[in-house]
Amino acid sequence: MARIIAGVGTSHTPAIGAAVDNGKSEQPYWQPLFKGYEPSRRWMADAKPDVVIMVYNDHVNAFDFKIIPTFALGCAEEFPIADEGWGPRPVPVVKGYPELAAHLVQSLVLDEFDMTVVNEMQVDHGLTVPLTLLFGSPAQWPCRVIPLAVNVVQYPAPRGRRCYQLGQAIGRAVESWDEDLKVVVFGTGGMSHQIQGPRAGLTNPAFDKAFLDDLSRDPERLTRIPPIEYLREAGAESIELVMWLLMRGALGASVEEIYRFYHIPASSTAVGHIILECR
Amino acid sequence: MAARELYEDIPGTWIFDAQRARAGYHLNQFLYTLMKEANRKAFLADERAYLANFKLTDAQRAAVLQRDWNRLLELGGVVYALAKLAFTDGRSYQFMASQMTGMTEKEYVDMMLNGGRPLAGWRSKSEREQR
Numbered sequence: 001m002a003r004i005i006a007g008v009g010t011s012h013t014p015a016i017g018a019a020v021d022n023g024k025s026e027q028p029y030w031q032p033l034f035k036g037y038e039p040s041r042r043w044m045a046d047a048k049p050d051v052v053i054m055v056y057n058d059h060v061n062a063f064d065f066k067i068i069p070t071f072a073l074g075c076a077e078e079f080p081i082a083d084e085g086w087g088p089r090p091v092p093v094v095k096g097y098p099e100l101a102a103h104l105v106q107s108l109v110l111d112e113f114d115m116t117v118v119n120e121m122q123v124d125h126g127l128t129v130p131l132t133l134l135f136g137s138p139a140q141w142p143c144r145v146i147p148l149a150v151n152v153v154q155y156p157a158p159r160g161r162r163c164y165q166l167g168q169a170i171g172r173a174v175e176s177w178d179e180d181l182k183v184v185v186f187g188t189g190g191m192s193h194q195i196q197g198p199r200a201g202l203t204n205p206a207f208d209k210a211f212l213d214d215l216s217r218d219p220e221r222l223t224r225i226p227p228i229e230y231l232r233e234a235g236a237e238s239i240e241l242v243m244w245l246l247m248r249g250a251l252g253a254s255v256e257e258i259y260r261f262y263h264i265p266a267s268s269t270a271v272g273h274i275i276l277e278c279r
Numbered sequence: 280m281a282a283r284e285l286y287e288d289i290p291g292t293w294i295f296d297a298q299r300a301r302a303g304y305h306l307n308q309f310l311y312t313l314m315k316e317a318n319r320k321a322f323l324a325d326e327r328a329y330l331a332n333f334k335l336t337d338a339q340r341a342a343v344l345q346r347d348w349n350r351l352l353e354l355g356g357v358v359y360a361l362a363k364l365a366f367t368d369g370r371s372y373q374f375m376a377s378q379m380t381g382m383t384e385k386e387y388v389d390m391m392l393n394g395g396r397p398l399a400g401w402r403s404k405s406e407r408e409q410r
Contacts, residue, residue: 029392065311066308154295154296196293196358196376197292197349198292198381199289199401201391201395202398204398227286236294265391265395268372
């Protein structure tokens with residue numbers, strides 16, 4: 001039986017990927033951030049998942065504005081790296097798991113979550129930066145990756161509670177896959193940040209700390225945060241945190257926090273990171 | 280018309296909502312073409328001619344030519360698509376963000392290094408008016 005063993009929450013700031021790709025990770029600006037992920041890379045090397053389900057958002061790279069899917073599941077054999085305007089990141093092509101992805105789609109739709117199926121898709125920094133942070137820079141990614149792209153670009157993003165419930169449904173779908181697999185679910189984006197308008201640069205460490213605390217203590221509280229509270233208290237782009245709730249929902253009732261890291265800044269963002277093991 | 284949205288009370292912020300996305304559709308589709316190197320070159324070679332291929336409003340066209348980032352947000356540009364225009368100019372994301380805030384790039388980077396912009400004074404327009 002396939003089982004979800006853990007969840008990883010992490011920011012996916014593009015500048016983090018650029019710092020690695022341009023050999024800047026030891027510079028004083030970046031060194032504290034990468035040091036904060038060293039224990040996570042060790043944890044991941046021990047955990048050795050077979051599959052990662054990557055909950056992330058596209059940033060007007062795979063999807064333009066012709067079609068805007070709220071929940072899109074990547075069902076392809078592989079996912080090429082997008083050119084976001086400065087050339088594609090020099091990282092390995094992402095290998096999917098089409099059979100398991102097809103099973104997820106079928107299970108989720110019958111479970112009343114109406115997924116969009118994507119059979120061809122490029123992936124951007126939203127997906128590749130978390131892989132870099134947790135797996136480093138290998139010649140090939142060490143596991144298969146199923147992308148789950150969530151619309152958080154055009155308001156409104158799906159509600160936190162809906163994301164949490166979709167996570168729970170993913171948990172059920174994974175459990176019903178008859179193959180001995182270890183699965184880690186990523187929730188990416190956030191934490192507090194605003195990258196547009198005169199208010200750009202906003203951070204809210206108190207909001208972020210409470211969010212990190214309640215992922216294990218009281219996730220139900222987090223599912224009740226209305227959109228306006230994210231936008232107003234933690235910046236227009238902090239709404240990405242609903243993707244962390246999707247991850248959290250997939251982990252089941254009981255989790256143990258294994259590690260957390262928090263750092264300001266990476267470009268215009270407060271970077272947050274957490275590892276939660278299922279109990 | 281829908282009722283006034285709560286997020287319209289957030290200062291210095293244009294939420295990319297469904298109405299703004301509708302108004303900005305052709306603007307954002309133009310910006311999306313700048314993902315390709317050949318298009319970036321063609322645009323820079325003759326911006327007005329390149330823009331003539333898209334159904335932008337006069338206000339949107341003028342704001343693109345002036346790189347008036349906040350006006351572009353107001354007129355339906357989404358920040359991730361606007362970033363492609365900044366990259367086409369050989370600028371960084373932080374440069375564009377600093378321009379939106381009216382700070383120099385160095386001032387903006389320093390603010391982030393000092394922990395970012397505090398929420399105090401930036402929570403709501405109505406709060407500001409009461410001060």
